[in-house]
Amino acid sequence: MRARVTVTLKQGVLDPQGKAIQGALKGLGFDGVNAARQGKVIDLDLAETDPERARAEVTRMCETLLANTVIESYAIDLV
Structure with missing residues (x-):
């Protein structure tokens, strides 16, 4: 199972x-950009196949x- 974690301020x-x-x-x-916020995306390839357990595990990682x-x-998005 794959998980994508998006972290923002x-x-x-x-x-x-x-x-x-x-x-920049x-x-x-x-000129039409009123604001910009920067963040990070982390893609994880997990051995876990159960979505509930995978989400719990990734939450602990975060x-x-x-x-x-x-x-x-x-x-967290599970894909």
Whole structure:
């Protein structure tokens, strides 16, 4: 089973990389971008075949290592 974890900064947390992306896009002529937020995507290939257990295992991974839950949110998609 595959899992895709998307980690993003929580609302209200400053995102200097997002600001840099927004500024670079504006410099390239993309004036319609009002804001940009940067995040990360982690794809996992799991041995687990049961979706419930796989989600629980990936949640533990996120809480332990993959996301800093003080400032980041995460979403898990099983595929």
